[in-house]
Amino acid sequence: MSEVLLRVTDLVAGYRPDLPILHGINLHVGAGEMVTIVGPNGAGKSTLIKAVAGLLTITGGHVEAMGHDITKVPTEKLGEAGIAYVPQVANVFTTLTIDENLRLGAAALDRPLAARRIEEAYQRFPALKSHRNHKARALSGGQRQMLAFARSLLCAPRLLMLDEPSAGLSPLIVQEVFTELRALMKSGLTILMVEQNVKAALAISDRTYVFAEGQNRIDGTSEELTQNQEIRAIYFGNAGAGNSASGDS
Amino acid sequence: MSGFSIYLIFFLIIALNYGIMGLGLNLQWGYTGLFNAGVVGFYAIGAYGAAILVGPDRDYLIGGFDLPWPVAILGGMALAALAALIVGLATLRLREEYLAIATFGIALSLQLVALNFESLTGGANGLVGLPRPLFHLFEDSTTYNLFFLGLVIVILGIVWFGLELAVRSPWGRLLRAVREDESAARSLGKNITLIRLQVFVLGCSLIGLSGGLYVAFIGFVSPTDFLPLLTFQVWAMLIVGGSGNNAGAVLGAVVVWALWTMSGLAISRVAPVELQSQAGAIQVMLIGLLIVAMLIFRPRGLIGEKTGGS
Amino acid sequence: MLQAIADGFMSGAIIALGAIGLTLTMGILRFANFAHAELVTAGAYIALAVLWLTGAFMGPIGPFSFGIPMLLAMVVAMAGTSVLALTIDHLVFRRLRDRSGHMTLVFGSFGVSLVVRMIILLIFGGAATYYSNELQIAMRVVPGLRIMPDQLFVLGLTVVIVVALHFFLQRTRLGLSMRALAENPELTRVNGVDTNRVIRWTWIIGASLATIAGVFYGLTIQLRPEIGFHLILPLFAAAILGGTGNVIGAVIGGLIVGMAESLSVLFIPAGYKLAVPFLILLLVLYLKPTGLFSGSAGGAK
Ligand SMILES: Nc1ncnc2c1ncn2[C@@H]1O[C@H](COP(=O)(O)OP(=O)(O)OP(=O)(O)O)[C@@H](O)[C@H]1O
Numbered sequence A: 001m002s003e004v005l006l007r008v009t010d011l012v013a014g015y016r017p018d019l020p021i022l023h024g025i026n027l028h029v030g031a032g033e034m035v036t037i038v039g040p041n042g043a044g045k046s047t048l049i050k051a052v053a054g055l056l057t058i059t060g061g062h063v064e065a066m067g068h069d070i071t072k073v074p075t076e077k078l079g080e081a082g083i084a085y086v087p088q089v090a091n092v093f094t095t096l097t098i099d100e101n102l103r104l105g106a107a108a109l110d111r112p113l114a115a116r117r118i119e120e121a122y123q124r125f126p127a128l129k130s131h132r133n134h135k136a137r138a139l140s141g142g143q144r145q146m147l148a149f150a151r152s153l154l155c156a157p158r159l160l161m162l163d164e165p166s167a168g169l170s171p172l173i174v175q176e177v178f179t180e181l182r183a184l185m186k187s188g189l190t191i192l193m194v195e196q197n198v199k200a201a202l203a204i205s206d207r208t209y210v211f212a213e214g215q216n217r218i219d220g221t222s223e224e225l226t227q228n229q230e231i232r233a234i235y236f237g238n239a240g241a242g243n244s245a246s247g248d249s
Numbered sequence B: 001m002s003g004f005s006i007y008l009i010f011f012l013i014i015a016l017n018y019g020i021m022g023l024g025l026n027l028q029w030g031y032t033g034l035f036n037a038g039v040v041g042f043y044a045i046g047a048y049g050a051a052i053l054v055g056p057d058r059d060y061l062i063g064g065f066d067l068p069w070p071v072a073i074l075g076g077m078a079l080a081a082l083a084a085l086i087v088g089l090a091t092l093r094l095r096e097e098y099l100a101i102a103t104f105g106i107a108l109s110l111q112l113v114a115l116n117f118e119s120l121t122g123g124a125n126g127l128v129g130l131p132r133p134l135f136h137l138f139e140d141s142t143t144y145n146l147f148f149l150g151l152v153i154v155i156l157g158i159v160w161f162g163l164e165l166a167v168r169s170p171w172g173r174l175l176r177a178v179r180e181d182e183s184a185a186r187s188l189g190k191n192i193t194l195i196r197l198q199v200f201v202l203g204c205s206l207i208g209l210s211g212g213l214y215v216a217f218i219g220f221v222s223p224t225d226f227l228p229l230l231t232f233q234v235w236a237m238l239i240v241g242g243s244g245n246n247a248g249a250v251l252g253a254v255v256v257w258a259l260w261t262m263s264g265l266a267i268s269r270v271a272p273v274e275l276q277s278q279a280g281a282i283q284v285m286l287i288g289l290l291i292v293a294m295l296i297f298r299p300r301g302l303i304g305e306k307t308g309g310s
Numbered sequence C: 001m002l003q004a005i006a007d008g009f010m011s012g013a014i015i016a017l018g019a020i021g022l023t024l025t026m027g028i029l030r031f032a033n034f035a036h037a038e039l040v041t042a043g044a045y046i047a048l049a050v051l052w053l054t055g056a057f058m059g060p061i062g063p064f065s066f067g068i069p070m071l072l073a074m075v076v077a078m079a080g081t082s083v084l085a086l087t088i089d090h091l092v093f094r095r096l097r098d099r100s101g102h103m104t105l106v107f108g109s110f111g112v113s114l115v116v117r118m119i120i121l122l123i124f125g126g127a128a129t130y131y132s133n134e135l136q137i138a139m140r141v142v143p144g145l146r147i148m149p150d151q152l153f154v155l156g157l158t159v160v161i162v163v164a165l166h167f168f169l170q171r172t173r174l175g176l177s178m179r180a181l182a183e184n185p186e187l188t189r190v191n192g193v194d195t196n197r198v199i200r201w202t203w204i205i206g207a208s209l210a211t212i213a214g215v216f217y218g219l220t221i222q223l224r225p226e227i228g229f230h231l232i233l234p235l236f237a238a239a240i241l242g243g244t245g246n247v248i249g250a251v252i253g254g255l256i257v258g259m260a261e262s263l264s265v266l267f268i269p270a271g272y273k274l275a276v277p278f279l280i281l282l283l284v285l286y287l288k289p290t291g292l293f294s295g296s297a298g299g300a301k
């Protein structure tokens, strides 16, 4: 079996120590895989990603990345551990310019390297370069998502965690975002992604975890889950209609 | 009656009157999370308002309406409510700390009015020689004080009972929701700003009530009774007793006022004359330390909120 | 009239320096710090203490009432006040920040303000003092307007500080991190920024500017333990008027508040002067609660 980049074991975590949201999550992400997490609103998908990112109180279990225990590693050291994270909402600084967003994302690097990576990011996302001195508040939803990607790549992560990158975007833009994700995968990045749209998630990913009420209920390869009766009943009965955007605000 | 019990009666009148103020503050902070940094301002309005309404007509003063005490105290409360309304309307729809800043400001401004608007407030001398309610019915001041203690206890009881009813009503159950999770409360379709405004105005009129009672008891008002320190003292009372709990608010008033008077007594006995002012500064500093230490180490106070939700 | 405007500029500059630190803490640490104004007092008195120890060495420079020792004292006091601010943060605010709603922080700062004020009163006594007993000769600029050289120095230095701070916030990594933290603390950490370090620098900058404000206050008016207490409202009024988190806004807000205070005595009895910031505050909150220049860093909510 290939190298495991991320392994979450019996994770118990929440926003307050006395009120856990996750009740023992187990999952792993292998090198080069694209793994998605799906599940109803409030299932704890975002909470899992935030817990791995070190933003929450972990009261049980542990998180390992690239073979190191990162359960207690603070969020600001995540980049050093080789992980990047793009939050579900508010994933860019709207009061900063695009250039400033990127400079901030590269602030942990030494200056010449930072300048080089930012230049690479502009080459990858030319639309950003032409707006570089505009405030990010002026960007469209798709452009913001691209800026968030660009920023997260500056520290050359091995694992990218994305929380609903398609939320609130029009179907056309969603296609662009997913195309970009495939390109990132080809370049060797491993991706753990939360996705509301189960069909799209199964189509794009290697393996999928289904969350409900703070636990991972079902998992398997995308082919297995597409055949799974329970999944079909839950998701393709009602949610199969297409690109319904996330209800989050 | 022994000197001690005479003093005890006096002490309890003041302390329990602070208890009324504490109940008003508890409604604001303990139940609803509103931080009132200008307690003394609303207390002063209640006091001055009552004094102006009850006072005898004097030609060098604008006020002096010779009204009966109950009317005067209610008038003082109404004025405190009005001031609360002005500040509340400006701030309660905004970030929470704006209320704290604005209440701090109104207290400071009212202090200036008390000092400078001489034809209304008597300036630095204050308003003296006010008739004390029913004083003529009693032979000596000790029995009068006993009567007044009874009066304060009855009023405290009424306020307490009323507040207990209020916080148990559907309206009262909303308060905690407003305090803990604004968006949840809003999603219930409730007008958060309006509820906050109601709480703030009601709390401030209770603080004004306590100001009116204080004047009724001592028979005069002067600016020295309304120094900013009082705000800190009342806050110390609430946080020591336990916010979110009416019994805590009253208990805190008695405990902190006892500590304050005893430490003051100890200083005047023990500290040499030339160090008295330093000792006074230490005493005030301890109030600040008490507030900070309670917030850090025992935020629930001696008896905190009953339900263990938060 | 002319004199009142000049005086308003002067006190406005002092308010502005205090308000910058306050607006930064309100934007970045996200609470209204009632104890910030006490840093002004603390800075002024620490400088006095340093001066007592060193002041005998050198006389005043040029037309000013102070010399090298005063400037040295100010720098030492900036460091001392920063240490004080960091200590308070470590002992009080950090603990409250970690676990409770942000109004508890406001409450805590209210208690801290009393403690700091009383400690200063205990150490230095309640009487008004001065850095120097030398009388300074005011210059007659035009008829009806007298300005002391110290006042000009204060105004000049304020301008330099504001320009430097603006440059710092726009150009440096630390300044960028501060603006980011004001907008979104979580995302700032996700970006790999050590937010505790940024918070420390916020305190250091705020405390240093407060010290400068306090020293200027002591130079041009006098030293009293209540300096801070009387500045609480003007500082808040200036910060909110300028838009919370907005440095340039705080400076303009400070000048407006200082000017309004100074001009008010032409219309209302001087006894009510201290209420002017409150009236400005009410006006802003009723008419434009986001302030005149909202939005540049960490908006009103
Ligand atoms: N900041 C927070 N503080 C407290 N509780 C929270 C917070 N954010 C989310 N929760 C709670 O945690 C639970 C899980 O939320 P989470 O955001 O992880 O859901 P999700 O699976 O990402 O759903 P969605 O599809 O809506 O994004 C929910 O019950 C939610 O109410």
Ligand SMILES: [Mg+2]
Pocket: A045, A046, A047, A088, A163, A248
């Ligand atoms: Mg989510």
